[in-house]
Amino acid sequence: MLTSHVVNYSWLQSYLSNRTQSVRIGHHSSTPTSCTTGVPQGSILGPLLFATYTSPIATITHSFQVCHQQYADDTQLFIALNPSDPSSDIANLNTCLHALQSWFCLNGMAPNPDKSDAILLGTCQHSRTFASVCSVDVAGCSVLLSDNIKILGVTLDCHLSLDKHINSICKSAYYHIWSLRHIRSAITDDMAKSVTSSLVCCHLDYANSLLFGTTQKNMNHL
Secondary structure, eight states, X not given: OHHHHHHHHHHHHHHHSSEEEOOEEXXXXXXXXXXXXXXXXXXXXXXXXXXXXXXXHHXXXXXXXXXXXXXXXXXXXXXOOOTTOHHHHHHHHHHHHHHHHHHHHHTTOOOOGGGOOBOOOSOHHHHHHTTTOOEEEETTEEEEBXXXXXXXXXXEETTOOOHHHHHHHHHHHHHHHHHHHTXXXXXXXXXXXXXXXXXXXXXXXXXXXXXXXXXXXXXXXX
């Protein structure tokens, strides 16, 4: 076991040490420049090293009793608002976001407010109860609450009806079906089925477990 750890450490050390990069156009290359940070995008060890590098985020969020989840470089924070004192919960979330911003800056990264979204999930009654909550602070910028957000290709609206998500699926499916009809006469049935499966059915199948319990109107739309 010790030998295995030593080998793995040496492997990682060699992967991260003495690295250079250059730009090549045709047969011409620029002078190699030393790389002291980062790893090549699309590399085998890149995702593992990035997950290890950003693992302290979990410690920070937990210290504020804020739930979180990460996927690649996408970080999502979750809190449950107390109806009697939502401002206190929002203040705690903003403090957590400020602590994360400080950690990012110290470690060569920065949150992007322009690519950040905030949403309040709940029933219509809950929305009226939390009417005073309208934004959160990300990197010193006020991010207003949105009616819907997209997470890993799924559009979530503030009432979790999935209406917008299903509309998006149908819009994409109709677009590809309409495009397919222009070449339908030039391809065989088997080719048409393959194209339909790859361009249309994949949208219907993606994350379809989330549609459990949706309205009959949405099912008819699909």
